[in-house]
Amino acid sequence: MLKWMLAAGAAALAITAPVAAQKGGHGGGKEHGQQAKAQKGGGGQKADRGNRGGGQKADRGNRGGSQKAERSARGGGNDRMKARRQQFVQRDDHPSKGRGKSNVSHEDRGQGQAIKADRGNRGNDNVRMVQGNDRNRDVRVVRSDRDRDGFRFVPSWNDRGMVRGFADGCPPGLAKKGNGCMPPGLAKDIVGTRLPAALVGNMLAGPYRSWYRDNDDYFYRWDDDYIYRVDRGDGLINALFPYSNRDYYYYPVGMQYPDYYNYYNVPYQYQSYYPDGGDYWYRYGDGAIYQVNPSNGMISGIAALLTGDPFAVGQPLPMGYSTYNVPFDYRDRYYDTADNWYRYNDGYIYRVDPTTQLITAVINALV
Amino acid sequence: MPLNKYTASAALAVLLFAGACDKGADPAPKSEAAKEAAGDATIASGLGDATKFAAAAKQSGLDATLAGPGPYTVLVPTDAAFDKMPAGALDTLMKPEGRAELTGILTYHILPGAMLAADIAKAIDAGNGKAVLATMAGGTLTATREGDTIVIADGAGTKARILGADEKKSNGVIHRIDAVLMPS
Numbered sequence: 370m371l372k373w374m375l376a377a378g379a380a381a382l383a384i385t386a387p388v389a390a391q392k393g394g395h396g397g398g399k400e401h402g403q404q405a406k407a408q409k410g411g412g413g414q415k416a417d418r419g420n421r422g423g424g425q426k427a428d429r430g431n432r433g434g435s436q437k438a439e440r441s442a443r444g445g446g447n448d449r450m451k452a453r454r455q456q457f458v459q460r461d462d463h464p465s466k467g468r469g470k471s472n473v474s475h476e477d478r479g480q481g482q483a484i485k486a487d488r489g490n491r492g493n494d495n496v497r498m499v500q501g502n503d504r505n506r507d508v509r510v511v512r513s514d515r516d517r518d519g520f521r522f523v524p525s526w527n528d529r530g531m532v533r534g535f536a537d538g539c540p541p542g543l544a545k546k547g548n549g550c551m552p553p554g555l556a557k558d559i560v561g562t563r564l565p566a567a568l569v570g571n572m573l574a575g576p577y578r579s580w581y582r583d584n585d586d587y588f589y590r591w592d593d594d595y596i597y598r599v600d601r602g603d604g605l606i607n608a609l610f611p612y613s614n615r616d617y618y619y620y621p622v623g624m625q626y627p628d629y630y631n632y633y634n635v636p637y638q639y640q641s642y643y644p645d646g647g648d649y650w651y652r653y654g655d656g657a658i659y660q661v662n663p664s665n666g667m668i669s670g671i672a673a674l675l676t677g678d679p680f681a682v683g684q685p686l687p688m689g690y691s692t693y694n695v696p697f698d699y700r701d702r703y704y705d706t707a708d709n710w711y712r713y714n715d716g717y718i719y720r721v722d723p724t725t726q727l728i729t730a731v732i733n734a735l736v
Numbered sequence: 737m738p739l740n741k742y743t744a745s746a747a748l749a750v751l752l753f754a755g756a757c758d759k760g761a762d763p764a765p766k767s768e769a770a771k772e773a774a775g776d777a778t779i780a781s782g783l784g785d786a787t788k789f790a791a792a793a794k795q796s797g798l799d800a801t802l803a804g805p806g807p808y809t810v811l812v813p814t815d816a817a818f819d820k821m822p823a824g825a826l827d828t829l830m831k832p833e834g835r836a837e838l839t840g841i842l843t844y845h846i847l848p849g850a851m852l853a854a855d856i857a858k859a860i861d862a863g864n865g866k867a868v869l870a871t872m873a874g875g876t877l878t879a880t881r882e883g884d885t886i887v888i889a890d891g892a893g894t895k896a897r898i899l900g901a902d903e904k905k906s907n908g909v910i911h912r913i914d915a916v917l918m919p920s
Contacts (some may be wrong), residue, residue: 374877413892424833464877466743488892508741512897520779527766580815587868600883615841615874616840616873616874616875616876616919617837617840617841617844617873617874617875617919618836618840619836619839619840619843620836621797621832621835621836621839622795622796622797622835623835641768642765642766642767642770642773642804642805643767644767645853647766647767648766649766656843656872656874657801660766660800668796668797670797670799670800670801671796671797671798671801671802671839672762672765672800672801672804673801673805673806673809673903674798674801674843674872675872676848676870676872678848678870685823687870688868688870688876689868689869689870689871690861690870691862691867691868692851692855692856692858692859692869693851693855693858694809694847694848694849694850694851694857695849695850696806696807696908697807697850697851697904712849713807713848713849713850714848714849715848717859720899735773735805
């Protein structure tokens, strides 16, 4: 009897937790090895997070394998996921006219989707900072146009209550592309492919370089839309996730975290707070670290908020930080003087030259 | 067959359990490191009589943020401030389909780091009468002074006055304000 009841319980779990269906507990099948491996990479910070037991690995394998099964099983019911995915590439459209870039299409994927090597500066009113990479040749803008991202929520009210508007006229889930609202390609197909040569030099810049640090196992590169985690062993992309931080946009609690980006991607400085492998998964996206229920893939809470503002040594202090905001515990050490200001952002304290308004040092990581 | 009954009840129990897990999720940090960093007297636990803001934070899942390490500066609209919203607006936002918008609005009230009123006042003075404040939502707010009161304006020009300032918490600080700020 007990066995039967357990079996029934398992069946019920399969109903409530589709991600665990079919291949649960076995670390995925043939096509899932890649994702399972990606999970194992855990943000590429293996060396820093040496707390993984066998059970956690089993858990990660489970996730990597079965979500695809669930995705395909849902078929037409996958629209919402598609909608989310489509939103991620909206950054690709509006600045394109103004930037002198050379987009290099990656043609191996057969989906018509391109990984783009963006070499240009965006001609955009809201450019807040320009970053250069190690080679001083790859100029790009980090989070240049928060105010012009297509899905900016524009709430307003009329006699009937709240009405919604979208900044670019496209409904949620459809990015404004060129002459209309078009869906992007499928991000999932990028995982397992080779990093295009055009992206090899696209080192992360700004705060993202601190958030996602290259190590012995993985390195990170990016384009306009995604950060790619690449396995040094085989040179294949084994994880990707969008890094854009759209104004006023968050995944609502209760929705499923997008399968396609379901990799442990918590920024480095927050990994000790939000480790994977426990009762919850943690995923970064759109300016927040989400707490995800592993049993059903649902977002159950927003664990932390990040601004993603472009703080980096040598760069101007971003707008909105004229007010001293150092956490109380650090105020006796880092207080504003005529020579130095200190400002807090996303887990770090930065020193700023009050005269030039340039960031001169990263003083401390809080976490 | 009795087995069916048992299996059905077992399945139901698991279903109920799974549902309950999501619904009443404890907002406290899960890891010891995060718990320690957040401290005991968090913003989430110090919202006091701001019941509408607290309910909205819970509805949007931001109660976990406010119970987490932070630090954040949170502009908490009083219940009276929420009452000033257009009729039905909050009700709409509090529905499940309003969560995304609600989250966007609440995060407009959460600022990075810990800013005391005196810090904001100093920045206003240094900034020729105004200070622009970054928010977690992405947009900015503008702080000015009206007499001794600090006034925070949103992108559309709606003004909120800081009624009660500097409630220091283990993960940041709360300032009470008399209007709900809206992104625009």
